[in-house]
Amino acid sequence: xxxxxTLELPEDADTRGVAVxxxxxxxxxxxxxxxxxxVAEAAAVVxxxxxxxxxxxxxxxxxxxxxxxxxxxxxxxxxxxxxMAADLQAALGCLAKVAxxxxxxxxxxxxxxxxxxxxxxxxxxxxxxxxxxxxxxxxGLIPLAGIRRLALLIGPGPAKDLVYTGxxxxxxxxxxxxxxxxxxxxxxxxxxxxxxxxQFTAGPTRALAAAKAVFEAGPHGLDRARTEWADLFATEDRxxxxxxxxxxxxxxxxxxxR
Numbered sequence: 001x002x003x004x005x006t007l008e009l010p011e012d013a014d015t016r017g018v019a020v021x022x023x024x025x026x027x028x029x030x031x032x033x034x035x036x037x038x039v040a041e042a043a044a045v046v047x048x049x050x051x052x053x054x055x056x057x058x059x060x061x062x063x064x065x066x067x068x069x070x071x072x073x074x075x076x077x078x079x080x081x082x083x084m085a086a087d088l089q090a091a092l093g094c095l096a097k098v099a100x101x102x103x104x105x106x107x108x109x110x111x112x113x114x115x116x117x118x119x120x121x122x123x124x125x126x127x128x129x130x131x132x133x134x135x136x137x138x139x140g141l142i143p144l145a146g147i148r149r150l151a152l153l154i155g156p157g158p159a160k161d162l163v164y165t166g167x168x169x170x171x172x173x174x175x176x177x178x179x180x181x182x183x184x185x186x187x188x189x190x191x192x193x194x195x196x197x198x199q200f201t202a203g204p205t206r207a208l209a210a211a212k213a214v215f216e217a218g219p220h221g222l223d224r225a226r227t228e229w230a231d232l233f234a235t236e237d238r239x240x241x242x243x244x245x246x247x248x249x250x251x252x253x254x255x256x257x258r
Contacts, residue, residue, distance in 0.1 A: 004029075005038040009049060016053040016205070016257055018197040019046050023059045023114075028066035031113030033088060035069075039117065040091035047098045050257060053205065054197035055102045057095065057121060058190055064106040064130075065114020070139060085144065092145035095120035096216055099209035101200050105193035106130055107186060111168075116146035119153065122212070124179070125193050127186035128171045132179060135166035152218075154178050204237040205257040 004025040010017030021042050023029045039057075046052050059065060076084075092113055095102045097120075104110075104118040106126040111133050118124055126132070134143045134150070143150075143163060151159040154177045162169065174180045184192045200208060210228035217224035232238045236258040244253040 002038040002042065004035040005042050007042040007045060009046075010051040013051060016051055016201050018054050018056060018194060018201065019049070019052045020056045020058060021046070023057070023065060026060075027063075028109075029059045029063055029114065030067060030069040031065055031092075031117070032069035032072045033084060036088060036091040036094075036113065036117070040094040043094040043098050046100065050205075052100055053201040053203065053257075054100050055095075055098055056105055056190070056193045056197050057102065057118070058105040058193065059107060059114075061107055061186075061190075063108035064104070064110040064118070065112070066109045067112035067114060067135065068139075073139075073141070089145045092116045093120050093149075096149075099212060100205070101197065101208060101212070103193045103196050105189045106132075106180070107189050112136055112143070113145075116143055116149075119146050119149045123181045123193075123196060125182045125184060125189060125196065126171055126174065126180045127189045128183050129186050130171050130174070131168045132174050133166065133168040134163055135168070137164060137166040150179075202255060204235075204241060204253070204255045206235045206237055207232055207241075 004023065006022045006024055008020040010019065021039065023035065023039065025035055046055050095117065102121040103123040103125060104121040106118060106124060107130065109131050110118055112135060115132055115134055134146060136143050147159065147163060150162065158177055169177070169179060171183045175183050182192060210232055213228055214221050214225045237255045240255060241253045
């Protein structure tokens with residue numbers, strides 16, 4: 001039983017829907033080893049569930065995550081940190097491993113490990129009052145999982161500025177940098193994320209997963225695209241999609257998720 005994470009899955013076994021993963025460690029949803037482990041375990045459940053078409057990751061109306069649990073980190077020595085680094089790094093990057101489209105719905109603050117987690121989502125939607133940042137440098141540390149993904153997302157120059165200074169970024173700058181994809185009124189963050197996620201409930205699940213795998217392959221994307229493209233010819237959705245397009249034009253396919 002998870003202590004700091006709740007997971008809502010679609011109830012209908014015959015209809016694909018949206019899963020909601022909620023970070024629930026009040027009052028600030030600070031990231032510690034247990035929380036990220038629970039998030040990663042929940043993400044793995046989502047990835048393996050054929051009922052899930054997309055995933056929303058959310059904190060609550062006040063805060064997504066206000067940063068790392070420094071009380072926990074301050075008690076580690078070098079050997080202990082080295083022993084847990086790989087597992088923590090993998091857990092913070094878990095959303096990138098979910099085959100379905102994922103969206104982080106961000107309210108309040110999204111700092112440190114919370115932002116590193118959100119960087120693994122396919123889309124980030126924030127309220128116009130949100131502050132984001134990677135302030136680990138101010139504690140004598142660095143982001144464990146977010147540096148490379150941040151640099152790919154916004155470019156190495158802006159990424160170095162955020163990591164080296166540890167400064168906070170407000171909504172307007174975050175959107176201009178490409179750090180987030182959409183800014184909405186604070187009260188609409190969760191619903192905006194649901195709207196984005198629900199557009200995939202009738203989509204071609206295997207093709208969406210293939211596209212995501214190519215994006216995640218990075219410099220090996222061309223090779224991965226060839227493999228994923230060819231493998232889609234064995235799927236029922238590819239047959240349905242091409243036949244319906246030829247018969248009735250685009251947007252007419254009734255995909256089945258196989």
